[in-house]
Amino acid sequence: MDIFESLESEVRTYCRAWPTVFSKATGSHVYDEEGRAFLDFFAGAGTLNYGHNHPRLKEQLLLYLADDNIVHSLDMYTVAKRHFLEAFQEVILEPRQLGYKVQFPGPAGASAVEAALKLARKYTGREMIVSFTNAFHGMSLGALAVSGNSMKRSGAGIPLSHTVPMPFDHYLDGQSFQLFERLLDDRGSGLDTPAAVIVETVQGEGGLNTASPEWLRGLADLAAGHGMLLIVDDVQMGCGRTGPFFSFECAGIVPDIVCLSKSLSGYGLPFAVTLLKPELDVWEPGEHNATFRGPNPAFVTATAALDFWTGEGMEKQTIAKGEQIQVALGKIAGGHSEAVTGLRGRALAQGIAFAEPGAASAVCTAAFERGLLMETSGPEDEVVKLMPPLTTTTEELSEGLDILRDSVDTVLV
């Protein structure tokens, strides 16, 4: 441990919850250097939807590297990029009748969000962006300005401006858009007409709060009615985490801009895209740039990962596995009705919220000691969050859910 603690910055976090040194991983398991196995219900915070080192993706990557194919190319045309764009069009966009253009904004989710915010402001000529309570969109200044968490926001060290938060679905009782709509319509409200609204369908970091399809449709209508662009940040919930490839498909809406990253490469390689309706493509060449916006190895694994999406199998299995989790969480909650404040999330992004401060973290620690990796979510870290790879087998799910139940029972004696 010494080199980590002496040399690595205090900013490190996950390693504090999981004080061991990891070395290997396959499928839904990771192993530390002592050879101890952990079932991974964390999946790189949603980056490893197809598990660790998926053999089919690994094979394509190794072939690509062994043959001296180009690795770094900024935004030059490459064969690997062509294959990715062709496959993305054929497997993802065309079957869903989505006419998006694809921007490669740089490798991180925050890069995709920054590009979306800049483009919305440029296209509309407006400054204000509406975000939602408990949103998380990344740690760069623009993305942080539309994120809710006060600890992360204060890290900016400067005012985060030109944004305004509105209540997410179920934040207040009753009519969700009453306030937002009234402020937009009232010329005395003090709210400048926004360029865009940015939303997650399920708030991965903010506590697995879930927007209903009706709420999302209402938001899309509100945005269209007031000339605001609708940006869906699908960085964590996209690539099938909630069932369909895009998490907003359940609502039947078509956002103006979509951000994807985390599981897009399918292999844990950094890769992001910003999808935009063609009429929004008002960029000047080079107006938004990044050194690592042509990650060819990621193009290769992302193209291979799209094979998971040629039929409906992935979506159906994910929903079925989600039901398995929901039943198990329901039983755990039923056994501790005082301590559990609710079940959260959808499909393979679900969680269980606890009343007692520290309970969720204690459950995750107990689970780690029993060989299961899970993280917490929510403004008070009050939710134990389950995000297994979509490729996790039902047996592995049962095994993990048993460990979870055992961990909850231990913590809530």
Ligand SMILES: *Cc1c(COP(=O)(O)O)cnc(C)c1O
């Ligand atoms: C992780 C995440 C981001 C930021 O992605 P980075 O790669 O960490 O910059 C943005 N939005 C959502 C919803 C995320 O989950």
